[in-house]
Amino acid sequence: MLRGREAEQSALRALIERAAAGDGAALVLRGQPGVGKSALLDDAVTAARDADEGTGVTVLRTRGVESEAPLPFAALHRLLRPVLERLDDIPAPQARALRAALGEEAEGAGDRRLVYLATLNLLSEVGGDRPVLGVVDDAHWLDDASAAALLFVARRLEGEAVAFMFAIRDDEAGAFDTPELTTITITGVAATAAGELIADQAAAPIAAHVLEELLEVTDGNPLGLIELSGALTPDQLTGHQRLPERLPLTERVERAFLDRYRKLDAAAQTVLLVVAADDSGHPAIVARAAAALGAPEEAFDTAEESGLLRVSTEGLMLRHPLVRSAIYGAATSSRRRQTHRALADAFAGTAHEDRRAWHLAASVDGPDPDVVAALDEAAQRSSRRGGHEAAAAAWARAAELTLDPHERAQRLLNAAGANLAAGRPLETDLLTRAALVDADDPLLRADLLQLQGQVEWNTRSLHDGYRIVCRAAATAAPHDPAHARILAMLASALASFGAHAVDTPSPSTIVTAPAPDATVEEQAADALLRGFTAVIDNDWASAATALRRAWDLPLPATAPGLIHANLAIATMHLGDDERAIRLHDLQLQHARDAGAVNMIEHALTRGVVFRIATGAWSEAFKAAQEALLLDRNLGLDELAAFPLAELAVISALRGDPAAPQHLRDLDAELERHPPHGATTGLVRGLAHWAAARQLDVTPATALHHLQQIDLPVARWLTALDRIETAVRAERRDLAEKWLDEIRCFAEGADMAWAWATVHHARAVLGHGDAEEHLTRALDWHATSPRLPARARTQLALGEHLRRHRRRTAARVPLREALDTFESLGAASWAERARQELRASGETARRGTNLVASDLTPQESQIAALVREGLSNKDVAARLFISPRTVDFHLRNVYTKLGITSRTELAALTGDLT
């Protein structure tokens, strides 16, 4: 019976009641060992089960087990086992990923975030029938993969009929980092409750001053009160004899346990040490290992009678985790090794190969090839299941037991790669540094440097990352020129997006040109390298020639991913919109097929840039929203600034009333997560463009923003805006300079949109005959896919003709401009075209393509996909949410739009914003 815990019990019961009302949440109980966290969890479970007859609550339980740290998803598997039959209710890719992660399907788990999402959606589905209570004890000892999945779930319970309770020791951090979850700190019980607790157990009445001293020593910790008072003699309890000397509480409790342990015979001690060394609690395994160490079956009875061992249907458990730390800590290292060897032998031939590998690793006192082989296999198994942290740990441990420096460095490289996949850049960096100490092989060193560079440019400095990749290329160059060329190409790609280092030679000087009969992969890498290098040098003619050659090469699908990815990235430099959209859509298709979340986000956001340019703004808006939802739904918040910047630009270009809000959202995100790496220049450029295009900004303010755009890709996108704004702000010098800049680009790259911009800008600046320049601009626009720019030139020509009293001639370009602006939903430009048409004597119609509504981004995204004909389950799979969530949002959409069915939704015309 709990004593003195009424407030905590009430908080836990309230949590269950909230979940039953569909308002799920998570609660963390934090406190010292023995303070009563587990007892509170048990009490909450009992309360939930008592309520079972009335409200119906599904209770799912698991706990962290210290020895399971290297076993991916072990704790999650125990939690979900009772509800796994409901997996068919969630989107198939998520169900497959979760099955693979739990080892129930041989196929690889794919992206780990699918596993997290599958967990959330499975619980959401189960909660749809009956509220769910998830209980996780000893969460500080959860294996990393389970901890990540459960944290993901715990942060997303709002609106779900699911509650979670976690118990964590305050002296352990582990992978379960919970600063943003509601936490109750469990402290000791008060004097009255303490007295009652001791009275429940003690053999003699306790004297008031003894109780006071025990309270002071234990700070009211219930386990401490029970164990320390239980260890006292009747004379000490009644105050006739002094209490033993003082120690910190945990040590005192451990010593109390250890005293009991040491009073047992050797065989019972052996049994307890075996259970302490493997807390999986498998009776048969423990029996086998104990027998191998000389403990007969009867020893189990002795251990159980001591109260230190509990035997239940769930297996063998020690009385408390402090029993385990006391017993294991007191054993000599050679005794521990013997125990682990016995356990490894006991696990041989069972399904627990990973446990066997880790016991083997603990049983040796130096390098051992057999143990290394077992750890390698464990790492591969974990990797297949998406347990990247566990894979990294197994490879790193295998490296520690490997004598050969080259093999050791190779294993550390594997471990570093697994850590990167787990999203742990610090650990990746440490392991690559350790491996570089040992690695002599230049190609292995180049691989390690490439990985180190990737961590650097993605998390810290783009420039340092660039420097490291250059070193990787230089290291590989004398030994594998083809590989070195790819690395040099990668470095030059980084430089083309703003990376530089004065102390590093240009990547193009690191490698020589490939032989004429070189493979198509080598030729493509070479052409890209030359193209990126020319971009850095502002040599646009050479850049265009080299990049076009790279795109024209018949590159096989099996070519290195880095080449394929950079072929798509290179399209940005020339503004080759159609090719860019084709390549990024292909990348998106492959990413969707593979469930590769990061690549889906990458392809979506890059594709949006070109759709902004071509005027496919509806598609661009939807794709940016999808990328943003994916970032938010899957915890990729550090990537969210890019799609937010794109949304801000689209809505600013449209003159949308929501544009200021989009810009505020973007500014807040840039504050929270400043962009890192190769996208920094582009994201900042888009942000300044969006700020400059707000309806109420002065020309001076707009110019201030536009002057800060320094990446060429972003400068080309904004060229006409920059020149027009500079003229309006009476900075003709800047306008002329920027015209010269885009003219140089047009002459070199020979892109139709660039020439169109040059001629339009010349008209703006009054270089010669405006009508002639605008007409020539339209000639170039005729071969360019950039519809918004074309419509702006048509508008400018119409305005020019109308001002020169050629009203009939003006109507033709003005009508075309109006049609385009209306189809784009560009309200402010459309209004300008309408005014000009009216001034030219024509009554223009009012466009109706935008359906104004109060839909949230998630709702409008769901509505758009439903209108494309996707089922709720397909929408859920696409947006990484649950079908129940789709259904919930869809009902809101119906209410807000005043409709009642999918058919009515599909029949609506225009974009929903």
Added chain:
Amino acid sequence: MMRNTPRAFVGTVMFRLEDPPDVGVCEAVERQVGDLPGVSFCDVDEAAGVLIVTAREPVERAEVLAVLDRLDCRVAQ
């Protein structure tokens, strides 16, 4: 595995230190860890907050941690 599970190692292992130690402590760490049997190289990279230990013969990880513990250097998890 548990914190005090036997963990002998060869090769280079990095220990991330929670707080950068001062120069005197760094020197003591380098000297005392360097004196452990089997350790062939030991260096504290103060800028990175990392202890680098290279072992040519097997060294028990707990022995390195014991030195750090004695010198009040906390190792990040």
